[in-house]
Amino acid sequence: MSDTIKLADLKKGEARCPGAPSTQDIIAADKVAAPGWVRSESYQFLGDEDISKDRYIDPAYAKKEITSLWAKTWQFACREEHIPSVGDYHVYDLGPYSFIITRVAENDIRAYYNACLHRGTKLRASGTEGNAEEFKCSFHGWTWNIDGTHKETLCPWDFPHVEFKKLTLPEAKVERLGGFVFINMDKDAPTLAEYLGPAAKSHIDAWKLENRYIYLHVSKRLPCNWKLAIDAFLEAYHVIETHPQVAPSNGDANTQYDVYGEHVNRFISPLGVVSPHLYGKISEQDVLNQFTLGDSSAMGDTKLSVKDGGTARAVMAEMFRGMFEKATNTDLSKVSDSELLDCFSYTVFPNIFLFPGISLPMIYRFRPDPRDHRKCIYEVLFMRPLPLDGNRPMPAEPIHLEDHQSFCEAEGMDPGFGAILDQDTDNLILQQEGLEASAKPGLTLGNYQEIRVRHFERAVDKYVKPNS
Amino acid sequence: MSTETSAASAQFERVLKLADLPAGSKKAVEINGKCVLVCNVNSKLFAISNICSHNEKPLERGRLGNGWIACPTHGARFDLATGAALNLPAKLPVATFEVRTTDEWIEVLV
Numbered sequence: 285m286s287d288t289i290k291l292a293d294l295k296k297g298e299a300r301c302p303g304a305p306s307t308q309d310i311i312a313a314d315k316v317a318a319p320g321w322v323r324s325e326s327y328q329f330l331g332d333e334d335i336s337k338d339r340y341i342d343p344a345y346a347k348k349e350i351t352s353l354w355a356k357t358w359q360f361a362c363r364e365e366h367i368p369s370v371g372d373y374h375v376y377d378l379g380p381y382s383f384i385i386t387r388v389a390e391n392d393i394r395a396y397y398n399a400c401l402h403r404g405t406k407l408r409a410s411g412t413e414g415n416a417e418e419f420k421c422s423f424h425g426w427t428w429n430i431d432g433t434h435k436e437t438l439c440p441w442d443f444p445h446v447e448f449k450k451l452t453l454p455e456a457k458v459e460r461l462g463g464f465v466f467i468n469m470d471k472d473a474p475t476l477a478e479y480l481g482p483a484a485k486s487h488i489d490a491w492k493l494e495n496r497y498i499y500l501h502v503s504k505r506l507p508c509n510w511k512l513a514i515d516a517f518l519e520a521y522h523v524i525e526t527h528p529q530v531a532p533s534n535g536d537a538n539t540q541y542d543v544y545g546e547h548v549n550r551f552i553s554p555l556g557v558v559s560p561h562l563y564g565k566i567s568e569q570d571v572l573n574q575f576t577l578g579d580s581s582a583m584g585d586t587k588l589s590v591k592d593g594g595t596a597r598a599v600m601a602e603m604f605r606g607m608f609e610k611a612t613n614t615d616l617s618k619v620s621d622s623e624l625l626d627c628f629s630y631t632v633f634p635n636i637f638l639f640p641g642i643s644l645p646m647i648y649r650f651r652p653d654p655r656d657h658r659k660c661i662y663e664v665l666f667m668r669p670l671p672l673d674g675n676r677p678m679p680a681e682p683i684h685l686e687d688h689q690s691f692c693e694a695e696g697m698d699p700g701f702g703a704i705l706d707q708d709t710d711n712l713i714l715q716q717e718g719l720e721a722s723a724k725p726g727l728t729l730g731n732y733q734e735i736r737v738r739h740f741e742r743a744v745d746k747y748v749k750p751n752s
Numbered sequence: 753m754s755t756e757t758s759a760a761s762a763q764f765e766r767v768l769k770l771a772d773l774p775a776g777s778k779k780a781v782e783i784n785g786k787c788v789l790v791c792n793v794n795s796k797l798f799a800i801s802n803i804c805s806h807n808e809k810p811l812e813r814g815r816l817g818n819g820w821i822a823c824p825t826h827g828a829r830f831d832l833a834t835g836a837a838l839n840l841p842a843k844l845p846v847a848t849f850e851v852r853t854t855d856e857w858i859e860v861l862v
Binding site: 408416738 | 813824
């Protein structure tokens, strides 16, 4: 019986890469077993119709998103490590919005709309941090306490019509999870736990990302709509064509894809195994040699080799644990091979990617450029486990790259990883321009490998309601 | 940016014992009539004018970050190494001073 006949018997979305082990098969063969959140699947077929392209190219659509999507969803504003002490604040900007994320007490974090209630001046400049005992406007000096209550107004005799006791700084909702501070402008929003759903939340809880710190933070404007940028990172389908240098050590076509509720999806892309596209063409030693790390500085100059009959994946797992422990002064003895090696990519709609693995330990954040729907702001943050001595290093300052710069120019960026991001960026400008030039009204998606794109864009539809 | 080291009369003055300025801390001192803030950040010492260039308020109660200090009054930040203003409402730099350690003492060139 041929593969063609077998595939025809399957329901939509059930087909998987023929002749390749599944991600779960690969992980099950590892020496140190993976935890439950890794050893599970949650794929769901969500339809196979094209998705409209207006969401990427229409400025009116982008304008609608600001009030209907961004003002209604939970979004990553900062890490708790950005505001460790009472009075510390971090300014988070989203489109036209700006918030002062402030630690008011040890366990009380607020998000104030960043505008003076007198004549609207921002109380703190965008993109800044600091510590305040009060928030004083630089224009006329109106002042608020850090708990948001009004403190002082110059010449109060001239404002008999203002009830200062009620003049508290308006707030967005705030929740904390895994060291991340999330905000939501919608007063009627569900809790963050409800928004994530129990399965996804249990995964995030298991990672204990609060025990990591920001080791490197790079920001760059990308030449495309924010959703195109996100979509590009939601699948490994593009690896063989866009990043051929990675394919020898990436199970791209047999990557696993899962969806959780309306706002979370993930893939597990096994590393240290050859791409099914290259079966029979390269050796296990080639796999080992091509392994790409997001944080290769932890590896030093170590060179590895595969013994006869061995696998690159097994060698990497054996060596990684010790080397990362030494380089980062952490205890990884209980961490599974899969967590050490594989690329776990989770998206929490709309603006954050979480990569809880060890070799690829990133956070991505995407935000629209409020001045241009064809541009977006991308940030990559590399996270490392806290040192064993318990001292939390200060989070890395963001490195802001110019539009023309390569990601490789950011000090501390792994050159191999920077090259991958450059390849993605080059595609994105072509895709933005191509969609605008295209005679075809929609985008066509694969049922399995592009399910995260469909899932993400369904969430976009839910909030933006394109036909309303 | 301005580093006040070129005056012919400038000389290093002992201001603090190194042990009195632990990592992550800062201390305001007056040296020859100048208000100077000495900072210890990420194992590096910096000496910077204690007066914000925006509104002339003291910086000493401001937050130290990775290479910057934020004025607590309106949030202007300054580069500790160069004195450059990093964000509004400040645009002008603040003075910086050469700093060194000798015999476990922190010395500032003023």
